[in-house]
Amino acid sequence: xxxxxDHRIAACAAxxxxxxxxxxxIAPLTEGEAGLTIALAYQIQETRRTLDPAPIIGYKLGYTxxxxxxxxxxxxxxxxxxxxxxxxxxRQGHIRAADLIHPLAEPEIALRLGRAVQGPNVxxxxxxxxxxxxxxxxxxxxxxxxxxxxxxxxxxxxxxxxARFVLGDANEPDALSTLPNTPVTLRIDGREIEQGxxxxxxxDPVLALLWLVNTLGVKGVGLDAGAIIMTGGLTRxxxxxxxxxxxxxxxxxxxxxxxxx
Numbered sequence: 001x002x003x004x005x006d007h008r009i010a011a012c013a014a015x016x017x018x019x020x021x022x023x024x025x026i027a028p029l030t031e032g033e034a035g036l037t038i039a040l041a042y043q044i045q046e047t048r049r050t051l052d053p054a055p056i057i058g059y060k061l062g063y064t065x066x067x068x069x070x071x072x073x074x075x076x077x078x079x080x081x082x083x084x085x086x087x088x089x090x091r092q093g094h095i096r097a098a099d100l101i102h103p104l105a106e107p108e109i110a111l112r113l114g115r116a117v118q119g120p121n122v123x124x125x126x127x128x129x130x131x132x133x134x135x136x137x138x139x140x141x142x143x144x145x146x147x148x149x150x151x152x153x154x155x156x157x158x159x160x161x162x163a164r165f166v167l168g169d170a171n172e173p174d175a176l177s178t179l180p181n182t183p184v185t186l187r188i189d190g191r192e193i194e195q196g197x198x199x200x201x202x203x204d205p206v207l208a209l210l211w212l213v214n215t216l217g218v219k220g221v222g223l224d225a226g227a228i229i230m231t232g233g234l235t236r237x238x239x240x241x242x243x244x245x246x247x248x249x250x251x252x253x254x255x256x257x258x259x260x261x
Contacts, residue, residue, distance in 0.1 A: 008033060009040060013048035016158055019144035023101055028150040029157050041156035045080065048159065054083035057228060059216075060139065062160040063152070064201040064208045064232025074152045077202065079212055080160030082228060093138070093166030093258030097242035100142050100163055103260065105240050106233035107184045107248035109198055109205045110137040110167055113227045119217020127210050134175045136168035136184075136250040138258050139230050141237055165230055168248075168256035175253060180204045184234050187247045196234035205231035 012029050019026045029044070030036055063069050063077045088095055097103070114132025142163035145154065155161060182198040202208040208231040213223060223229075240246060240260050248256045 005040060005043075008036075009043045009047050012044045012157060013051060016044070016048050016144050017051045019101075025101060025144060025146045028145050028154040030151050030154050036153050036157075038153060038156065041153045044157040045159050048157075049081060049083075054085060056081050056224075057084055057087065057226075058082040058230070059212055059223070059227070060086075060160055060162050060165070060230040061201070061208050061212060061232040062155060072152050076215075077208065077211060077232065078152060078156045078160050079215070080156075080162040082162060082165065082230070086162055086164055087228075088164050088166040088258060093256070094261050095140060095164050095166075095258055097260045100140065102143050102148065103163065103240050104141050104148075104237035105186070105188070105246045105258070106139055106141065106237040107186050107196065107235055107250070107256070108137045108139050108165075108230050108233055109179055109182065109201065109250070109253070110135040110165070111205060111209050111229050111231060112170070113223055113225055113229075115225045116222055117213050118222035119214035122210065122213050122217065124206060124210055127213060128173070128176055128206060131173050131176060131206070131209075133170040134173065134179070134253065135170055135228075136248060136254040136256040137230060138166050138246055138248045138256045139233065140164040140240075140258070164258075165228075166256055166258045167228070168250075168254040171253055176206055178252075179206065182253055183251055185249045186235050186238065187249065188238065188240060188244055190245075190247075193238055194235040198234060200234045201232035208232050
């Protein structure tokens with residue numbers, strides 16, 4: 001990496017951070033910065049996080065759907081980091097609309113690690129043994145760009161559009177075997193919006209997490225015990241506004257709820 005790249009990374013990270021804190025959106029980075037790569041995008045993501053340092057409590061996955069990857073013309077998912085500011089407490093998951101710009105809701109399955117895991121050669125069996133809880137969940141994604149029209153490089157730089165997440169009640173790890181066929185119904189204000197299944201996340205949410213573990217492992221990064229991983233949207237992401245109440249009903253796995261206030 002060159003000194004010029006260092007300067008570009010710092011400038012891009014700063015502009016995204018300002019957009020997030022002020023609500024004043026910016027144009028996608030790739031419109032003004034030629035030659036940005038996936039590797040540089042992850043450097044921007046990391047540099048941006050250091051501008052407001054906070055512990056990493058987990059990760060979120062993006063583009064785990066094959067259809068979404070085809071739409072974005074990319075070969076693999078991406079990831080962003082989760083910090084305490086992203087976690088919403090309380091069974092009703094109250095979220096301040098004023099803190100967000102373009103909020104969208106999507107149902108996901110979240111997994112929690114009971115012990116630390118270090119890639120890059122972790123097997124599915126080893127990973128399953130390390131997972132200690134399964135959650136019904138809702139992720140709120142947000143973009144600091146003018147609209148949801150950007151490249152995968154822009155999305156990675158913007159921390160994979162991470163904004164908020166809320167978890168339902170924990171399930172025991174024996175639920176892992178049923179996740180690919182777990183159904184979910186997304187409702188907004190009691191109205192059914194869309195249905196999906198667990199296999200939308202790389203055919204199995206466990207495989208989505210396995211991709212993350214081994215991808216981070218190549219970079220020398222491990223996942224700590226207690227880490228929460230949002231394994232990817234199971235339906236399209238749907239816009240929400242102040243006053244909306246969102247419910248993701250996963251049947252036997254449980255329900256996650258949030259309200260935008």
